[in-house]
Amino acid sequence: MAGTERAAFFDVDGTLVRTNIVHAFAFYAMNQGSILGTAWQTARTVLSLPLFAAADRMNRKLFNEVFYRYYSGQSEDRLETLAGELFEDVLRPAIFPGTPRLIDETRRAGCRVVLVTGALDFTVRRLAEHLGADDLIANRMRFVQGVATGRVIPPIIEGAHKALAMRDYCVREGLALEKSFAYSDSFSDYPMLAVVGHPAAVNPDVRLARVARAYEWPILRTTEA
């Protein structure tokens, strides 16, 4: 895609697929290799749901930090191996019917297709490949001796950091941010939408829909083919 002047940045959860990072984590929790392990991780996840909800309400960054700690102690090999099944069983069926067409349309317009997500890179890499994305900007887990530490390599990709990561990406790749497009479903992604020349709300939540109407950003849907 060398020579393209602009990019289309896509949030993933709720924008291109109907799942979110909790679905991915739940998949891992329920596939621990032993009945006891699975039961323990599943129970731990379920019991933590109020904590996740509270953290998400307070701050998306805090939510990610709290949430990713639950990956602590899991082996890198296992996480990578299960990522294939995660894609086939969870993510692929959850791709919105309008997603392939929207991505195709941005590509036809000469955009480089980049997924920008707060999910962990190994959980969405196959999805990115499947959708034909040129690049993936995602969170990366820190592993020590092949075991997940539960800490993400900073900066955590969320909120304002998504916008910074996109800006850095455009500088690095020689793309024009003001000519680029961004698509997201969530008000928490307001910075990534505001930083490009052509933002659009996709299947927006109530707050983003309100902002989109106020700023006259296009509102579109991927939930329909």
Next chain:
Amino acid sequence: MRDPKSLARFYETTEQIVTIDKDSPPRVLFSGEDLLVEDLPVGTRVIYPKPPLEGLPNVKAAIRSAINRPEGCDPLHALLRPGMRVTIAIDDISLPLPPMRTPDVRQQVLEVILPLLAESGVDDVHLVIAIALHRRMTEAEMRRMVGDQIFDAYYPDRYYNHDAEDPDGCVVLGTTAHGEKVIVNRRAAESDLLIYVNLNLVPMDGGHKSVSTGLTNYEGVKAHHTPHHIRKSHSYMDPERSEMHRSVDRIGRYVDEHLQVFHIETTINNRMFDGPLEFLMKKEEDYTELDRLKLAGMRATLKRLPPVAKRKIFQAVPAPYDVIAVHAGLTEPTHAKILEKSWAQYAVDVDFQADVLIYGIPYVSPYNVNSILNPLLVQVMACGYFFNFYRGKPLVKKGGTLIVTHPCSDSFDPEHHPSYIEFFHRLLPETRDAQVLEARYERELAENPTYVHMYRTGHAYHGAHPFFMWYWGENGRQHVGKVIAAGADNAHVPRMMGWDHAETLSEAIDMARAIHGRSASIALLHHPPIVMTQNLG
């Protein structure tokens, strides 16, 4: 025995032009979803539509007659053979305005020809709505247009909207001698027979324009939807004097050389209102006490309602149009007969040009059925359609003043007109020059993937459409010296379009008189219903 003065008035009230004198009643003008009642200066000439022509007594019999005795080709049944592939293209919801009462004439045509196709062993039949770059019709609108029975039998696999952005949806048939690309819907191009079912509302519609515009893509439309073509169209309601139609005809003739096309063209009279709104079809001189009561009641009601509710009320009232002609066969002879009837309904002979021309802009245009008449559409009604409602000389002199009554609210429908918003608020403040807009920005918005997606999966007009709306006002803008928006609820919308604004119609007339003098000739084109002037002197 009438005295001479009252005889003169009797004569005037039976003709289509009424000259205002000091005893004349005030005139009723649309201003969006409101009705204004305005006294006009003495001497103002008001041009009214002709009374509706009589409808055909049996529309289906007329359709059968047309397809059995077509213009310039064999009857439809003789063109059919078992197993052939047929595509029936249909005009979209932009015609007629407002949408007609059911059964829509398109439904009636389909109810005649679909059984004929079935009896002839033709099963591979698709119904394609020729939307070009217009918005996709909704499921409910599609059902209403063809009726339950056809809808249930064909939707969604064999009854659908044309998709101008489907990468595989169109084919290039070739190029005209003038270099125009001839691009047509793939299904239509690969059919053994293309039947186009049209509804001609105004003389601009139909003929070669049906296939070469309705079933093409952005590149195809771009061949003739340019500021250059519109500037050289005098007017685009008069195909013989329209540069746009010359291009469309070249493309259409190329299509006809390469595809078998059978046109079924229909046209309707101008019976736009009946029932409680029937008084809007009358001259104010002819209003009865009951009409005046209805008008007062309607104005009082509208005054109390929010714009959304007013819009819903008006848009919910379908028009009681009658079908006045059906012809079928080859494109040009068929269309010529329809045009003849269309002019017979609309053309009012005039022998003057006015310094000041007044229009009431109503609530609907071809591009906002079930939506908002946004500022760009107000512009296309004023400088585009209404200005072009002439044959011969324009009703307003070169350098004259147009006065339009409309609130010009800064309001857009984000679902139907997303690219209009960007055009109006981002591009128009930079330049109003149509040629600069075309060169600098048209392709950018046309290829904007967000707008492409909204056109293909939602109900949005194509990203290039607001440009075409601006170009369609180009010959009006080039001709008139000034446009004044009377009753605008803000100053910035008229200003962004290069217009002046006035609080009231009388203030606007004073502003125009300040330019053209106290003796300026003033005319009011009194519509809806549609009226066009014919000044061939």
